[in-house]
Amino acid sequence: MEIESKKLNLEVAGMSLRNPGILASGFLGISQAIFERIYDEGAGAVVSKSISKYPMEGYRNPTIVIIENKSYINAVGLSNPGYEAFFEEVKENDRVPLIVSLVGSDPSDFEVMTKKLNRSSINGFEINLSCPHVQKLGMEVGDDPKMVKSIVETTKSNTTKPVFVKVGVGNTNILDISQAAINAGADGITAINTIRAMKISIDNFNPILSNKIGGLSGNSIKPIAIRCVYELSKKFNVPIIGCGGVSNWEDAVEFMIAGATSFQVGTALGYDGMSIFNAINGGIVKYLDKKGFQSVKELIGRSHKY
Ligand SMILES: Cc1cc2nc3c(=O)[nH]c(=O)nc-3n(C[C@H](O)[C@H](O)[C@H](O)COP(=O)(O)O)c2cc1C
Numbered sequence: 001m002e003i004e005s006k007k008l009n010l011e012v013a014g015m016s017l018r019n020p021g022i023l024a025s026g027f028l029g030i031s032q033a034i035f036e037r038i039y040d041e042g043a044g045a046v047v048s049k050s051i052s053k054y055p056m057e058g059y060r061n062p063t064i065v066i067i068e069n070k071s072y073i074n075a076v077g078l079s080n081p082g083y084e085a086f087f088e089e090v091k092e093n094d095r096v097p098l099i100v101s102l103v104g105s106d107p108s109d110f111e112v113m114t115k116k117l118n119r120s121s122i123n124g125f126e127i128n129l130s131c132p133h134v135q136k137l138g139m140e141v142g143d144d145p146k147m148v149k150s151i152v153e154t155t156k157s158n159t160t161k162p163v164f165v166k167v168g169v170g171n172t173n174i175l176d177i178s179q180a181a182i183n184a185g186a187d188g189i190t191a192i193n194t195i196r197a198m199k200i201s202i203d204n205f206n207p208i209l210s211n212k213i214g215g216l217s218g219n220s221i222k223p224i225a226i227r228c229v230y231e232l233s234k235k236f237n238v239p240i241i242g243c244g245g246v247s248n249w250e251d252a253v254e255f256m257i258a259g260a261t262s263f264q265v266g267t268a269l270g271y272d273g274m275s276i277f278n279a280i281n282g283g284i285v286k287y288l289d290k291k292g293f294q295s296v297k298e299l300i301g302r303s304h305k306y
Pocket residue numbers: 024025026027049050064072074076078101128131166192193194216217218219221243244245246264265266267268
């Protein structure tokens with residue numbers, strides 16, 4: 001049962017959400033049944049695992065290592081069944097606000113996927129331009145502003161649904177990449193993805209992940225994500241969706257005060273389970289009451305005044 005409160009209702013790039021908490025891409029897979037379950041557990045919306053044109057197997061195990069500070073390093077390798085199988089999975093969706101995450105290596109990949117998925121009752125797209133550990137996809141594309149422009153323009157011209165662009169901390173400044181995406185018509189920015197990282201065994205001297213290098217997520221990246229959201233929301237007039245280390249209502253509130261219109265939750269689900277969305281919703285409502293705010297919207301960008 002979700003915590004219902006009008007104080008949590010808001011709009012993100014034209015999508016009406018009952019609350020600002022969104023499931024981050026890559027958690028809980030791509031099954032419609034799981035999307036419904038997490039929605040029933042209190043998520044305001046759901047982002048699918050990143051979907052590609054062709055099925056991708058991903059890397060060999062180990063693909064995830066659990067580290068200190070409620071964090072992971074992962075190199076799953078964007079394993080997914082491809083957009084055609086995904087379409088069959090979600091085509092009957094009629095009640096979950098669903099954002100489909102797309103990954104590809106050039107504009108034509110995005111054209112094919114958007115055309116087909118646009119016909120399903122999904123609510124928007126999130127372009128993953130920031131996966132830090134897969135060659136020719138994600139960050140390798142997202143570090144090139146010209147490619148970003150052309151991918152976003154192609155995606156926008158094939159859908160009327162909102163298109164978010166997910167940026168990360170790569171070689172190119174996050175503000176420059178976001179500027180390229182917004183100039184090309186992006187309706188919002190999701191920040192951030194995981195950050196390149198490693199874990200090495202001191203017993204057998206091996207890097208632990210099969211891919212050696214992976215992406216750091218969870219509480220360890222939160223201060224970096226907060227800085228990115230703050231800078232992005234000061235500079236741009238589109239909604240910024242905060243992502244990176246949200247594990248309780250205090251983190252969620254901090255992201256919104258930094259300038260996020262809503263926030264995503266990923267790694268913390270692995271530590272605290274699906275009830276985390278309701279716990280966050282309940283905490284935010286109590287905080288709003290205590291502070292005398294009528295709506296969660298009053299939090300957005302409040303730190304900018306100082
Ligand atoms: C196991 C795993 C798989 C992920 N898969 C994706 C993905 O398919 N697409 C994507 O855009 N981000 C992916 N991410 C990144 C998350 O969506 C998110 O940006 C990142 O984990 C930071 O948020 P968090 O600290 O709340 O986990 C993945 C992260 C993890 C740990």
